[in-house]
Amino acid sequence: MEDALTTYLEEARPRQLAELQAWLRIPSISTLAGHKADVKQAATWLMAQMRQAGLEHVELIETETQPMVYADWLHAGPDQPTVLIYGHFDVQPVDPLHLWATPPFEPTVRGENLYARGASDDKGQTFLHVKAVEALLQTRGGLPVNVKFLVEGEEESGSRAIRQYVPAHAAKLAADAALISDSHILAPDQPAVLYGLRGMWTAEVTVTTADHDLHSGSYGGAIHNANQALAELLAQLHDAQGRITVPGFYDEVRVLSAEERGRLARLPYGEAEILAESGAPAVYGEPEYSVVERTGARPTLEINGMWGGFIGEGFKTVIPCQAHAKISCRLVPYQDPARIGELVTRHLQRLAPPTVKVEVTGTRGSHAFLTPYDTPAIQAAARAYALVFGKEPVYTLEGGGIPVVNVLQEALNLPVVLMGFGLPDDNLHAPNEKFYLPNFYRGIRTSIAFLEEMAGTDT
Amino acid sequence: MEDALTTYLEEARPRQLAELQAWLRIPSISTLAGHKADVKQAATWLMAQMRQAGLEHVELIETETQPMVYADWLHAGPDQPTVLIYGHFDVQPVDPLHLWATPPFEPTVRGENLYARGASDDKGQTFLHVKAVEALLQTRGGLPVNVKFLVEGEEESGSRAIRQYVPAHAAKLAADAALISDSHILAPDQPAVLYGLRGMWTAEVTVTTADHDLHSGSYGGAIHNANQALAELLAQLHDAQGRITVPGFYDEVRVLSAEERGRLARLPYGEAEILAESGAPAVYGEPEYSVVERTGARPTLEINGMWGGFIGEGFKTVIPCQAHAKISCRLVPYQDPARIGELVTRHLQRLAPPTVKVEVTGTRGSHAFLTPYDTPAIQAAARAYALVFGKEPVYTLEGGGIPVVNVLQEALNLPVVLMGFGLPDDNLHAPNEKFYLPNFYRGIRTSIAFLEEMAGTDT
Numbered sequence: 001m002e003d004a005l006t007t008y009l010e011e012a013r014p015r016q017l018a019e020l021q022a023w024l025r026i027p028s029i030s031t032l033a034g035h036k037a038d039v040k041q042a043a044t045w046l047m048a049q050m051r052q053a054g055l056e057h058v059e060l061i062e063t064e065t066q067p068m069v070y071a072d073w074l075h076a077g078p079d080q081p082t083v084l085i086y087g088h089f090d091v092q093p094v095d096p097l098h099l100w101a102t103p104p105f106e107p108t109v110r111g112e113n114l115y116a117r118g119a120s121d122d123k124g125q126t127f128l129h130v131k132a133v134e135a136l137l138q139t140r141g142g143l144p145v146n147v148k149f150l151v152e153g154e155e156e157s158g159s160r161a162i163r164q165y166v167p168a169h170a171a172k173l174a175a176d177a178a179l180i181s182d183s184h185i186l187a188p189d190q191p192a193v194l195y196g197l198r199g200m201w202t203a204e205v206t207v208t209t210a211d212h213d214l215h216s217g218s219y220g221g222a223i224h225n226a227n228q229a230l231a232e233l234l235a236q237l238h239d240a241q242g243r244i245t246v247p248g249f250y251d252e253v254r255v256l257s258a259e260e261r262g263r264l265a266r267l268p269y270g271e272a273e274i275l276a277e278s279g280a281p282a283v284y285g286e287p288e289y290s291v292v293e294r295t296g297a298r299p300t301l302e303i304n305g306m307w308g309g310f311i312g313e314g315f316k317t318v319i320p321c322q323a324h325a326k327i328s329c330r331l332v333p334y335q336d337p338a339r340i341g342e343l344v345t346r347h348l349q350r351l352a353p354p355t356v357k358v359e360v361t362g363t364r365g366s367h368a369f370l371t372p373y374d375t376p377a378i379q380a381a382a383r384a385y386a387l388v389f390g391k392e393p394v395y396t397l398e399g400g401g402i403p404v405v406n407v408l409q410e411a412l413n414l415p416v417v418l419m420g421f422g423l424p425d426d427n428l429h430a431p432n433e434k435f436y437l438p439n440f441y442r443g444i445r446t447s448i449a450f451l452e453e454m455a456g457t458d459t
Numbered sequence: 460m461e462d463a464l465t466t467y468l469e470e471a472r473p474r475q476l477a478e479l480q481a482w483l484r485i486p487s488i489s490t491l492a493g494h495k496a497d498v499k500q501a502a503t504w505l506m507a508q509m510r511q512a513g514l515e516h517v518e519l520i521e522t523e524t525q526p527m528v529y530a531d532w533l534h535a536g537p538d539q540p541t542v543l544i545y546g547h548f549d550v551q552p553v554d555p556l557h558l559w560a561t562p563p564f565e566p567t568v569r570g571e572n573l574y575a576r577g578a579s580d581d582k583g584q585t586f587l588h589v590k591a592v593e594a595l596l597q598t599r600g601g602l603p604v605n606v607k608f609l610v611e612g613e614e615e616s617g618s619r620a621i622r623q624y625v626p627a628h629a630a631k632l633a634a635d636a637a638l639i640s641d642s643h644i645l646a647p648d649q650p651a652v653l654y655g656l657r658g659m660w661t662a663e664v665t666v667t668t669a670d671h672d673l674h675s676g677s678y679g680g681a682i683h684n685a686n687q688a689l690a691e692l693l694a695q696l697h698d699a700q701g702r703i704t705v706p707g708f709y710d711e712v713r714v715l716s717a718e719e720r721g722r723l724a725r726l727p728y729g730e731a732e733i734l735a736e737s738g739a740p741a742v743y744g745e746p747e748y749s750v751v752e753r754t755g756a757r758p759t760l761e762i763n764g765m766w767g768g769f770i771g772e773g774f775k776t777v778i779p780c781q782a783h784a785k786i787s788c789r790l791v792p793y794q795d796p797a798r799i800g801e802l803v804t805r806h807l808q809r810l811a812p813p814t815v816k817v818e819v820t821g822t823r824g825s826h827a828f829l830t831p832y833d834t835p836a837i838q839a840a841a842r843a844y845a846l847v848f849g850k851e852p853v854y855t856l857e858g859g860g861i862p863v864v865n866v867l868q869e870a871l872n873l874p875v876v877l878m879g880f881g882l883p884d885d886n887l888h889a890p891n892e893k894f895y896l897p898n899f900y901r902g903i904r905t906s907i908a909f910l911e912e913m914a915g916t917d918t
Binding site: 031032033092093095099157184198200202211212214215216217219220221222223224230231232234238242274278279280281282284286291294298299302303304305307308309310312314315316317319320323324325326328330353354356357398424427428429430431432 | 759771
């Protein structure tokens with residue numbers, strides 16, 4: 001990297017951090033209707049930053065759900081490839097709020113970390129690409145490749161609008177590779193290229209055992225308690241080894257080759273690491289698979305939320321007539337979310353005794369994703385990582401789905417590069433989300449290096 | 460009943476109803492700290508009514524938790540027995556609020572029912588005794604027996620103060636029988652004397668599987684989900700027939716004699732009635748016992764509340780690190796609540812796999828209660844019911860414990876008469892609690908008849 005750019009990047013750090021903090025102050029929670037204006041504000045804030053960076057055609061794309069932002073810089077010439085950079089400016093809800101050391105929307109630096117909702121997922125990781133482009137345009141007046149940005153505002157609530165927008169605007173978004181930073185590497189100094197992501201199926205389960213809540217003194221012992229009925233149903237979805245018991249659930253699951261299992265086994269991540277990160281007393285799950293395989297290559301069924309009866313202060317001797325669970329399945333190639341939904345729903349209905357009515361509602365799904373890791377764009381990312389981090393990246397499978405990945409891959413027919421800068425202990429979707437700041441700055445340099453590595457690449 | 464009293468009672472009805480409505484407007488929820496002033500106001504409101512009725516020594520008894528009210532009228536002479544009337548002016552919480560047809564603290568008459576929190580449990584049933592005494596004192600200037608009132612403000616939250624007060628003031632409260640109306644009869648025209656009540660053990664169960672909430676994408680499949688772990692534990696507390704699986708749980712349970720089972724079998728209440736009342740699709744529980752036996756003579760274990768993970772609007776793909784349940788056991792003679800608590804706690808601990816930490820906290824308990832149904836005071840109640848309702852009462856066992864019953868029986872060494880005027884579908888502890896008004900007025904007359912039947916009784 002030439003001196004002018006290096007100096008620029010050194011001097012720009014305080015401003016880059018302050019700008020990111022300003023963006024993080026906007027509580028753009030897309031899943032809560034009351035935050036709709038905040039999501040929009042996060043979009044318009046980003047647009048101002050893009051204009052400042054020197055990007056062109058900066059555009060607010062209004063949709064029926066949440067807005068998106070588009071921008072580009074297309075002056076590298078027709079011989080150079082085009083990179084489409086994706087990110088999202090919406091964030092997860094923040095409760096339980098009392099577990100945050102500092103408020104989620106008051107970004108706070110402690111040690112080498114920046115704490116805030118969205119710090120890592122995904123404002124911080126989106127913003128570093130804007131800063132990379134800005135640095136190049138301000139020091140060199142140009143980029144080595146053509147760049148397009150598409151940044152959405154509902155990744156945490158289903159990515160509905162972008163699923164329609166991308167196929168309908170394929171020419172406008174045409175590119176040779178997509179670049180997404182919405183994942184994590186293995187350790188502060190160990191970069192990782194993700195080549196596979198799990199998909200998702202989500203739904204709400206409601207169990208009904210009476211038409212109104214009942215006094216446990218008068219009915220206890222003779223009417224099925226809905227909490228108990230729900231617990232009894234949910235408890236039958238896994239066996240004692242953590243295998244999912246839904247008939248047919250594993251039928252389509254991609255089988256790992258011995259070569260791939262061997263490569264995954266060499267990752268510096270195992271039971272000791274996951275126990276240290278989670279604070280769990282013991283590891284859970286399918287004993288015939290490693291921890292890396294369980295979280296990346298195997299499907300799951302989780303109870304993300306569960307509630308019924310009296311859950312306030314004090315005590316109420318009630319037999320609840322209804323109980324609820326929010327459940328989700330992480331899916332792997334080649335499971336079909338719609339088919340999984342049918343299997344889980346049918347299984348729950350079949351398990352229900354005559355005392356219990358079961359409803360499964362609000363289902364949504366996305367397919368898993370896999371890119372061959374020898375794709376040229378992925379190799380460019382690997383070289384960029386190695387250059388900036390001074391260490392070759394490893395190739396990993398991840399559990400967290402990014403709905404748009406399949407949309408980009410299928411509608412635009414391009415390879416998707418997942419180049420993360422977060423860390424495993426970033427507390428995504430949990431209290432005290434953070435971004436490790438040294439890797440925010442490294443991320444800016446890696447983004448620059450990636451664009452340079454892409455120049456002249458035959459994709 | 461002489462004409463003057465009959466006429467008085469006919470004419471007093473609108474005023475009696477309006478007064479009860481005024482009392483029901485006070486939201487005296489004892490289990491919620493924010494309603495402490497309301498509980499006190501319900502007490503002082505009752506005191507004014509007692510003075511108006513002609514009762515003497517009306518006294519507010521302040522305690523460390525919620526206040527009690529005492530009053531008496533002791534001019535029937537030393538040869539006449541003394542009746543101690545117990546009631547409570549605190550009420551249950553009201554959520555889920557949206558299920559109430561009219562607000563819980565805006566008492567509303569619809570058809571023959573008065574809808575409000577506390578209408579039946581227990582303001583309405585307490586108030587009718589005050590109105591009975593008032594009617595006698597205002598029409599005759601005296602009562603046939605000596606009467607003491609002790610009305611508490613924390614029946615719905617543990618009856619702590621009264622447990623200490625009664626033994627410490629045994630001489631002041633000395634009586635020949637205690638009268639409690641905090642239960643229900645079988646049908647509007649079918650009175651019932653309760654001769655047994657189940658006791659209670661309550662606790663909160665907390666399951667921990669990690670030290671913070673985790674992203675299901677990164678950890679799903681390798682760390683035990685606390686909701687799932689809780690469901691798996693709770694599901695193991697009953698077998699498929701509804702029997703409780705805690706080892707030793709049934710060891711001390713009172714065995715029903717063939718004679719008693721035969722008498723209970725003649726009650727006009729069974730599966731059809733409980734299904735109609737509850738709206739349940741099927742009856743639950745131990746197949747070798749009738750519905751009456753299951754709800755009155757058999758112990759239970761209920762999950763009154765259960766919660767964990769993300770339970771708000773939208774979706775959050777989180778693995779919760781903790782999940783919670785409020786559980787309670789209805790106990791029968793001769794189960795010991797402390798012993799039951801040990802058994803349940805030990806069983807949960809033993810069931811927990813290495814991935815799960817279980818804590819059982821906040822346990823409380825009360826013993827079950829049983830009075831021989833040929834006790835003279837109970838027979839006086841039976842005659843009073845028959846006189847006013849025109850039908851002989853049946854003798855029932857009930858599930859709902861009234862903590863003070865054991866305190867009165869043990870500390871004052873007197874028979875306790877449980878003479879209810881509620882109905883099975885009164886929605887106690889649930890939305891749309893009501894009191895069937897014809898039985899509010901009949902209750903006043905039955906209370907008068909009971910005091911008359913008690914006169915000269917050799918207790």
